[in-house]
Amino acid sequence: MKYIFDFDDVLFHNTAQFKKHMYSCLEKAGVPHGRPEEHYKEMRGNIFLPKKYISGLLIREKIDKKAEDVYREMLSKTKNFLNIELLKTVKKLGKNNCYLITQGDKKFHQDKIKKSGVAPLFREVVIVPERKKIAIERICRKHKNEEVIFIDDRQKFFDELDLKKCPNLKTILYTGQNLESYFQYLSTT
Ligand SMILES: [Mg+2]
Known part of the structure; x- marks a missing residue:
């Protein structure tokens, strides 16, 4: 996964x-x-x-x-504003399994991510100016025999997806919930 x-x-x-x-x-x-x-x-x-x-x-x-x-x-x-609990989960999932995709001004996001020190926890960090769609589809294609879980707090990034192009994708709207137990549940079903 x-x-x-x-x-x-x-x-x-x-x-x-x-x-x-x-x-x-x-x-x-x-x-x-x-x-x-x-x-x-x-x-x-x-x-x-x-x-x-x-x-x-x-x-x-x-x-x-x-x-x-x-x-x-x-x-x-x-660094003071990181979601420590969720980052613990990311560490457990392992670098090889985790991607980071963020949307916004490239320089600002590069600086923010660099200062936060989280980049080494991810297989790849992608900064997109507007839509995440292309990057999501590419990752889904690359791991077509696995399930890909996309976690975002904004529904609009789910709405823009062409799900036919990513049949192995599952989305989770993040509202601060505990994801670790949910991931465990997914990996056993
Ligand atoms: Mg967001």
Whole structure:
């Protein structure tokens, strides 16, 4: 059995923890309380560009600080927001069986994953700008004689799949549930 994990809000507590940390880094840099969140909501499209977001705020608030320094500070604590329980499960499943596929700005995700230190736990780390479909189909083809389990917190990545192209795929919508017992159940059925 092979496993494909998403990063944000699956292996990494992005919404609940990292985003708050990001706002607090900006407030520490002098941005008034509440503004980072407002600005985030305004500029949030499909792809979040953190450096653009930070420099936009610094300019708007007339703060003489480098966006690069705030960005670095923001990422320095990345390890604190990992989903430790789920990573324990990944370790047990073994590097050979686990893939990581994340969607977003390539540089930001590269930096985030590098800082988090999780890359060595995965057979392959794939960063896609928009859709995960092609990467998922490729992994399903590669392991066509095995079951492939795709774990993501967003239904939209399941909806875009062409299931005829990946008959060996099972999807799990992740909401923080214990997956280890579920994987055990799957491997015995
Ligand atoms: Mg996600």
